[in-house]
Amino acid sequence: MPRPKTLSDEDVLASALEVLASRGTSFTLSEVAEHVGLSRATLIQRFGDRDAILLRMAQHEVALTRTWLDSLPVETGPDALWRFLETIVLSMGAGEGFSVRVAIAALEIENSALRVLAGQRYALVQEAIAARLPDTPERAETAAHLHTVIAGASMQWVASDGTTGLSDFILKRLRWAIEHLVHAP
Incomplete structure (x- = not known):
């Protein structure tokens, strides 16, 4: 059984926007994962790659x-x-x-x-x-x-x-x- 989401997709997207604001267009999935408190693997599983986010x-x-x-x-x-x-x-x-x-x-x-x-x-x-x-x-x-x-x-x-x-x-x-x-x- 999959674990329940602790953060909504909207929360993750808002956090990705914050990372974009602070890091510029070269931000990475690892930076987003760290900022939002999820693993990079979880981000990839939920959203795919950086372009998909x-x-x-x-x-x-x-x-x-x-x-x-x-x-x-x-x-x-x-x-x-x-x-x-x-x-x-x-x-x-x-x-x-x-x-x-x-x-x-x-x-x-x-x-x-x-x-x-x-x-x-x-x-x-x-x-x-x-x-x-x-x-x-x-x-x-x-x-x-x-x-x-x-x-x-x-x-x-x-x-x-x-x-x-x-x-x-x-x-x-x-x-x-x-x-x-x-x-x-």
Whole structure:
């Protein structure tokens, strides 16, 4: 009879993310095993190799993103759109731990399966933005561009002087884009 799991898969994946944050993209299964308090063999038995854990982490993130976005109210109009975008951006925090997001993006570039899951996550966000825009032929394209502003501003923040927190930095650029692009004639 197999032993009962003392840690859920979600706990293990969260711990793997912590190791990724501290060790970077070169983290090992042994480091994850030590961090979570399981043997390397147990990790391999439950998840497979390091790439399989990365894939499960990405799949879990897509599911969490879907659940979170589905929990938010769907309202339209300029004020509702801004509240929604602000909610998304504020969830990113002031920048603490953002290096993990950059590390994950680097892995997504290298691994086609991770890249597909990143695309799914981005599509969920863009669909959620589009649902809050007026029903026009440009709705999907406008949502994609607003999401691009968020993603691009986050990378600009990485190269900034660091005096402004991540969310504030992004919101400033997003506000400008909405005022000048979304409401443009």
